[in-house]
Amino acid sequence: MEKILEVKDLSVSFQTYGGEVQAVRNVNFDLYKGETLAIVGESGSGKSVTTQTIMKLIPMPPGKIKSGQILFEGKDIVPLSDKQMEKVRGKEISMIFQDPMTSLNPTMKIGRQIMEGLIKHQNMSTSSAKERAIEMLRLVGIPMPERRVNQYPHEFSGGMRQRAMIAIALAANPKLLIADEPTTALDVTIQAQILELMKDLQSKMNTSIIFITHDLGVVANVADRVAVMYGGQIVETGTVDEIFYDPRHPYTWGLLASMPSLENDDKSELAAIPGTPPDLTNPPKGDAFAARNPYAMQIDFEEEPPLFQISETHFAKTWLLHPDAPAVEPPDAVKRRMRKLSSTFDKPVLVKGGK
Known part of the structure; x- marks a missing residue:
């Protein structure tokens, strides 16, 4: 199998009033194409900081990548500037965050939020991007997508908002998807549906996934490696x-x-x-x-x-x-x-x- 991501000797710290917090210490792992890797641990174990560093989303300062490499398709993305990373985020690497209500823009229609990345990264016209947004809503199991595409986040249930987040993350066909505790805020029935949806979408799109969770129980039916x-x-x-x-x-x-x-x-x-x-x-x-x-x-x-x-x-x-x-x-x-x-x-x- 071909590696899509290699994390080598990654160390990340944060300067605080109490001193330097060594949040990630010499972390190494690989991810292969089409594979799901689950990173499991208690709150504060460093799993979310690790994945946010891959996306170059940690604030610097106070955050700092002290050492290590993050090789995405063989290229080290650690030295990339924010401007350079803008071409990677969304197009090559996407992320689903834990709480869709705080991640979605409450003042913007769901369809427009899906369309943004398509227009920016794939140079789609507005009409083509809207067609793709409807297609993605249908793909993630949201009923009546032609109507839902014109609705706001507060008009969606919790499970539907998480499905919309998945649609946004996958719209541009990224090669790597990072899911940061995507089911924590959902009840167990909806949680199972979202996990099944992610498995189904991965098989269709052959996307590599890093799945972050504190709950080892959700891992068994989702991941290839842990x-x-x-x-x-x-x-x-x-x-x-x-x-x-x-x-x-x-x-x-x-x-x-x-x-x-x-x-x-x-x-x-x-x-x-x-x-x-x-x-x-x-x-x-x-x-x-x-x-x-x-x-x-x-x-x-x-x-x-x-x-x-x-x-x-x-x-x-x-x-x-x-x-x-x-x-x-x-x-x-x-x-x-x-x-x-x-x-x-x-x-x-x-x-x-x-x-």
Whole structure:
């Protein structure tokens, strides 16, 4: 498969009154054409800053790209000016934001908001752009698009506004779509519809997608690969099957254990990850997760672990994978979740221990 995006050793910081916040620290990942990569983590883990940096949307200052490269189709976009990035945003890379009500212009008709990018990036006439806007509204499942194209955002429901945002993002046929928590503000029924819509549109348009979420539960049916972020770093990456059925990092175990389940047949309480994320104005010396990790060893507080390779596609940043580390199995809550997932999707549970 051909790579469309390579992020190499990316570090991003923000100057604040409390000091320099090291929001993203030496992040590396790739994205292939037609692939969906989910970036998962708690609020403050650095996932949204990472993707906004790809779009060059972080305010500079106070934000600063300290180091690294962002190669889009082999070209580093980090040195590009705002003027140069205007030719990339919308046309080559588009973004769906979390809250469509604040992202859409309340004073402009939906159709006009779709047409703007088409007129600017594809030099369409007003009439051709309007036809394309109607086509896009129809494509994303909005009924009566000929009428809806002349309506304002407040006349749309929450789910329809999110569909309109997707129509705006995909109108110019971008090669890369970044979806920043696009279903967080929606109820579960509409959330499922939007996720299914994105899968369907991707298969039709062959767009590469980066899907940002704090909810590991929405990932299983959306992504091809998953990158788990914590403390501004990627701590585990692998295929969806590897992350759900063979997780290796204790933080990934915590995310899996805290996923709510409709089949609460064991009557167990929902697990929670103890403690709070690290203060990134003064990042921990060793493993960023050590203070919240019940399996932490002395070395976790002294030295940052490398990414250990588990398979060709699976890596985890934890000293538990060192050959000299004690064998540690995932907690019972994670094993229960994996068994439920395995029975639901007819997949084998791969984990036998901590190595």
